[in-house]
Amino acid sequence: MLLETLYSMLATLGFAIIFNIRGKNILFAALGGGIAWFSYLFFQKINFSITAANFMASIIIAIYSEVMARVNKAPVTVYVICSLIPLVPGGGMYYTMFESITGSLDKALKLGVETLSSAGALATGVLLISSISRLITQAKQKRKSC
Amino acid sequence: MNNKDINAVVHIAVEAGRIILENGGETYRVEDTINRICTAFGVRRAESFVTPTGIMMSVTTIDGNTISMVKRIQVRTVNLEKICKVNELSRNISKYVDSIEEINKILEEIDYTPRYSNKKTIFYSALAAGFFTLIMGGSFQDFFMALITGFFIKSASIYLKNLQISEFFINIVGGALAMLISLILNQIGLVANFNELVIGSIMLLVPGLAITNAIRDTIAGDLVSGLARAIEAFLVAIGIAIGSGMILGFWISTFGGVS
Numbered sequence: 001m002l003l004e005t006l007y008s009m010l011a012t013l014g015f016a017i018i019f020n021i022r023g024k025n026i027l028f029a030a031l032g033g034g035i036a037w038f039s040y041l042f043f044q045k046i047n048f049s050i051t052a053a054n055f056m057a058s059i060i061i062a063i064y065s066e067v068m069a070r071v072n073k074a075p076v077t078v079y080v081i082c083s084l085i086p087l088v089p090g091g092g093m094y095y096t097m098f099e100s101i102t103g104s105l106d107k108a109l110k111l112g113v114e115t116l117s118s119a120g121a122l123a124t125g126v127l128l129i130s131s132i133s134r135l136i137t138q139a140k141q142k143r144k145s146c
Numbered sequence: 147m148n149n150k151d152i153n154a155v156v157h158i159a160v161e162a163g164r165i166i167l168e169n170g171g172e173t174y175r176v177e178d179t180i181n182r183i184c185t186a187f188g189v190r191r192a193e194s195f196v197t198p199t200g201i202m203m204s205v206t207t208i209d210g211n212t213i214s215m216v217k218r219i220q221v222r223t224v225n226l227e228k229i230c231k232v233n234e235l236s237r238n239i240s241k242y243v244d245s246i247e248e249i250n251k252i253l254e255e256i257d258y259t260p261r262y263s264n265k266k267t268i269f270y271s272a273l274a275a276g277f278f279t280l281i282m283g284g285s286f287q288d289f290f291m292a293l294i295t296g297f298f299i300k301s302a303s304i305y306l307k308n309l310q311i312s313e314f315f316i317n318i319v320g321g322a323l324a325m326l327i328s329l330i331l332n333q334i335g336l337v338a339n340f341n342e343l344v345i346g347s348i349m350l351l352v353p354g355l356a357i358t359n360a361i362r363d364t365i366a367g368d369l370v371s372g373l374a375r376a377i378e379a380f381l382v383a384i385g386i387a388i389g390s391g392m393i394l395g396f397w398i399s400t401f402g403g404v405s
Contacts, residue, residue, distance in 0.1 A: 007277045011349075014274025018300075019170075019355075020225040020261050037281065075233050077172065077358065078226045085354040091282060091345045093352070097387040098341070101395045123361045130365050 001041050008037035008086045015085050025078055028068050032083030036061045040087060050114070051121045057087055058125025066133045080126060089118040152189060152213055154246045156205055159183040160217050161253050163194070163201050165232050169225040172359055174366035176201065179236045186239040198222070198374050223307075224355055231256045264304055271300035271350055279346025285338045288346070295327045295347040303351075313378075314385050320351045321389025329397050332404065340404060348390065353382035 012033025016026045039060045043053035065079035092115030099108035162183060163176040176196045180203055184192035194203035204214030235242075235252055242249050261267070275296025276289045284292070299320050306316045324347035332340050356379035364372030398404065 004281055007280045011274045011277035011281065014270040014272075014277070015354075017262055017270035018224075018267055018274070020227050022227045025226075025230070073234075073237075074230050075171070075175065075226075077170070077362070078230060080362075081170075081224075081226070081355050081358050084358055085349070085352070086278070086281065088349070088352045088354050088357065090278075090349045090352050093383055093387060094341065094345045094348060094390070097391045098394065101391050101398070119357065123357065126358065126361050127365055130362060134365070 001038070001045075004041065005034045005038040009034035012036075012082050012085060016082050019081065021078060021082070025072065025074060028072065029079055029082035032061055032064055032068070032079050033086050035064055036083045037086045051117045054087055054089075054118045055121040055125045058084065058122045059129055061087075062126045062129035066129060076130070084122065084126070087122055089115045092118060151187075151246070152205060152207055155184060155187045155189055156203065156213055156215050158246065158249050158253065159192070159194075160201055160203060160215050161250075162232050162236065163196065163203075164217050164219065165253065165257055166229055167196065167198070167201065167219050168221055169223060169228045170355055170359070171229045171232075172362045172366065173197070173368040173371040174363070175229070175233070179232065182236045183239055186243055196368070197371050198378070221310075222313075225259070225261060228256055228259050231259065267304070268297060268300045272296035275299070275347050275350050277346075278349040279342055282342040282345045283339065284342035284346060287336070287338050288343045291328070291331050291337055291343055292346045294331070295324055295343070296350060298327055299323050299347060299350050314381055317351055317382050317385030318389035318392075321348060321386035321391075322393045323389075324348050324351075325390035325393040325397075329393065329404065333401075344390065348386055351382070351386050353379040356382060 009030045013026065013030040015033075016029040021029055036057050040053050040057040043056045044050065048056065061083040062080065065076050065083060068074075068079050069076040092111060096108050096111040096115055099105075099111060159180040163180050166176050166179060167173075173196045177194050180194045180201075181192055184205065189205050191206040192203065194201065196202075199219050201217040201219065202214070204212055206212050232253075235249070235256070239249075242252075272293045273296070276292040279288045279292035280286075302323055303316050303320055306319060324344055328337065328340065328344045328347060331337050331343075337343055356375050360372050360375035360379055363375060394404075
């Protein structure tokens with residue numbers, strides 16, 4: 001599990017270079033990828049379904065990214081985009097395609113729905129956290145102006 | 147503030163917005179930057195409407211004149227460093243209020259921020275594909291095979307991008323290449339886990355950025371942009387599936403299956 005986390009960090013590091021991140025942000029982005037995969041595996045281990053594990057992992061990395069963005073004064077996207085990459089259901093996409101090519105449509109449908117719900121879970125997790133962080137910033141601004 | 151100055155401010159604001167939008171920033175960040183720059187220069191009534199393919203903004207001056215500008219966005223890539231820099235500039239914009247030329251110079255510098263060289267990008271893409279194969283459950287043998295597929299996929303997509311071919315087509319080619327090379331390597335007998343190898347390779351093409359931005363735009367209330375980006379993400383996924391599916395179907399019908 002730790003080894004896989006390390007692999008995930010290195011894969012995310014590759015993506016940080018592809019997206020042209022520079023300086024220490026590369027390390028933070030890579031760390032985010034590691035955290036994403038670690039929490040995904042962790043929640044699967046304690047018997048969460050794949051979709052639920054995706055949801056929890058995306059919540060965790062969204063929190064991580066919001067905190068890192070505040071600490072380093074960089075846009076949140078720099079961290080979210082990279083950390084989210086390992087969680088994108090590439091496997092689901094592939095198997096859906098594979099089953100529909102080989103002709104087992106019922107399997108393809110099942111996998112397709114699973115893939116879509118995983119992607120939806122990712123989206124909902126990030127959505128939840130960014131909405132909350134927006135609420136907090138707005139509350140802070142209001143207090144300032146009073 | 148006279149009309150000439152306001153014109154310059156509008157140009158700066160749109161230029162900053164263009165850099166953010168072209169390099170993968172969210173819609174609200176563009177509107178925010180435009181408004182921040184206008185406010186810093188004392189231009190009160192500035193409105194902007196931004197979609198992934200264009201920026202429209204207009205400013206009303208004190209004597210009632212309206213100045214507006216439309217900027218069409220043709221290229222969209224990902225270069226997060228540029229977004230970081232423009233963001234920093236717009237946070238500290240009040241420092242530069244006295245000299246519009248200086249801001250212009252800074253923006254120009256930001257626009258010429260170099261990317262990592264193609265060699266470096268391809269090398270790290272190959273590594274990313276390799277490590278994704280390992281995560282998905284491949285062996286070390288597959289890791290080295292994924293380095294090869296990753297190398298070819300990224301080289302092809304950089305080459306096609308320079309020819310300014312549409313993103314959709316690039317993804318079809320990328321998916322097809324991932325599948326074709328994996329099938330050939332598999333046929334030679336160099337692959338231990340075929341499925342894991344293909345998944346690791348197509349992870350290079352998955353629409354991570356489009357998904358993230360679609361979500362963030364939707365939360366911020368930019369429904370048009372959110373929908374557009376969600377469709378973009380979906381199209382990328384479809385493109386990959388079409389490309390790899392075409393090759394796989396062809397291979398199965400000619401060779402009768404994947405060994």
